[in-house]
Amino acid sequence: MIIFDSVSKIYGNGTVALDKVSFAVGVGEFMIISGPSGSGKTTLMKLIIKEVDPTHGKIVVDGDDISEIPHKNLHLLRRKVGVIFQDAKLLEGKTVAENVDIVLEIMGLSETEIVKRRNDLLELTGIAHHSSDFPSQLSGGEAQRLGIARALSTQPKVLFADEPTGNLDPATAKDIIGLLQDINTQGTTVLMATHDLDYVKHIKAHRLVLTKGVLTSDSFAHHTSSHHPSKETKKEAPDEDKKT
Ligand SMILES: Nc1ncnc2c1ncn2[C@@H]1O[C@H](COP(=O)(O)OP(=O)(O)O)[C@@H](O)[C@H]1O
Ligand SMILES: [Mg+2]
Numbered sequence: 415m416i417i418f419d420s421v422s423k424i425y426g427n428g429t430v431a432l433d434k435v436s437f438a439v440g441v442g443e444f445m446i447i448s449g450p451s452g453s454g455k456t457t458l459m460k461l462i463i464k465e466v467d468p469t470h471g472k473i474v475v476d477g478d479d480i481s482e483i484p485h486k487n488l489h490l491l492r493r494k495v496g497v498i499f500q501d502a503k504l505l506e507g508k509t510v511a512e513n514v515d516i517v518l519e520i521m522g523l524s525e526t527e528i529v530k531r532r533n534d535l536l537e538l539t540g541i542a543h544h545s546s547d548f549p550s551q552l553s554g555g556e557a558q559r560l561g562i563a564r565a566l567s568t569q570p571k572v573l574f575a576d577e578p579t580g581n582l583d584p585a586t587a588k589d590i591i592g593l594l595q596d597i598n599t600q601g602t603t604v605l606m607a608t609h610d611l612d613y614v615k616h617i618k619a620h621r622l623v624l625t626k627g628v629l630t631s632d633s634f635a636h637h638t639s640s641h642h643p644s645k646e647t648k649k650e651a652p653d654e655d656k657k658t
Pocket of ligand 1 (some may be wrong): 425426427429430431449450451452453454455457458514
């Protein structure tokens with residue numbers, strides 16, 4: 415579903431955010447990308463949705479080399495890859511329902527389709543009873559659920575959750591991860607970036623570890639016998655801090 419082939423990202427100020435990173439995410443996988451703050455997780459997400467371009471290397475999403483996607487078709491890539499952020503990035507002046515509706519309107523759905531799909535999404539994410547509330551009336555977990563509902567409204571093949579539990583208490587964080595697992599079970603490929611492994615260490619997943627922009631581990635962790643061949647690669651972490 416996603417291939418990184420020796421991808422590096424060097425920002426304008428010389429910061430090496432990712433250094434020759436290669437990996438592949440299969441259709442339907444649950445992938446956890448971990449690493450401390452500054453290790454390149456968000457950069458990896460931005461590369462997948464072409465919010466930033468790689469300095470070197472090739473990125474394939476759903477069969478397309480994304481460097482070849484013309485600017486006018488970028489919205490198609492962004493519909494294919496839904497993103498949720500640590501702060502849910504909600505429209506504070508709109509109700510819960512309207513926060514979802516606006517995405518569906520932009521996609522050009524009819525009013526009937528909008529109502530149906532929005533109700534389905536709010537049902538799936540467990541916040542249907544908050545439809546006419548405003549984001550300020552939601553708890554942190556509910557706000558994150560609305561962020562997930564919005565990200566799913568384009569029916570993406572991939573959902574990238576960037577530190578989705580960052581602002582949540584442990585119980586709520588576990589709920590949100592459970593919801594991401596449910597969404598994955600229903601067929602969406604899920605990538606979740608986190609610096610905090612506490613909530614995800616028990617999950618069966620494909621795991622990447624980033625250390626200062628270098629992919630230092632790529633492994634499948636299983637609790638039962640698996641479909642995937644067991645595979646692990648380890649690399650040396652860089653000695654010097656690349657930020658200098
Ligand atoms: N726009 C930018 N310009 C320059 N450096 C950046 C930019 N965005 C991120 N960085 C740097 O790239 C590195 C990786 O950042 P990031 O991808 O946000 O890591 P993470 O999400 O793991 O915390 C950090 O050193 C960060 O300071
Ligand atoms: Mg980040």
